[in-house]
């Protein structure tokens with residue numbers, strides 16, 4: 001099996017307002033997010049790629065246009081946990097690129113959440 005990954009970055013604010021008020025993440029705050037998309041294939045295409053990294057530019061356009069420097073509570077219809085975000089980006093990618101195997105999202109240098117069905 002061949003696996004490739006590509007990383008995308010954006011900055012956004014959010015507020016996990018379903019959490020108790022005493023939780024630090026119930027307050028308005030922001031993160032420098034990292035999204036890593038993984039694609040897998042048993043065979044390579046005629047170019048020797050799982051898929052051309054360049055094709056994943058569509059995800060950069062989506063992130064830049066919809067998430068970057070936005071308030072995530074205004075963007076998503078679910079709590080903007082890293083887990084929900086990872087699944088959201090996985091489903092967006094899967095609708096375009098069947099080789100997508102997983103998406104990871106980082107909010108801080110020490111945390112990662114992954115969606116891998």
Ligand SMILES: Nc1nc2c(c(=O)[nH]1)N=C([C@H](O)[C@H](O)COP(=O)(O)OP(=O)(O)OP(=O)(O)O)CN2
Pocket residue numbers: 016025080081082083107108110111113
């Ligand atoms: N499983 C999850 N837990 C938490 C999420 C999440 O999305 N999934 N999100 C948050 C906060 O939004 C934020 O990411 C804070 O995380 P935390 O690691 O607690 O941040 P700190 O930098 O303050 O942690 P340190 O322990 O000081 O490194 C919370 N939990």
Ligand SMILES: [Zn+2]
Pocket residue numbers: 014025029030031107
């Ligand atoms: Zn947060």
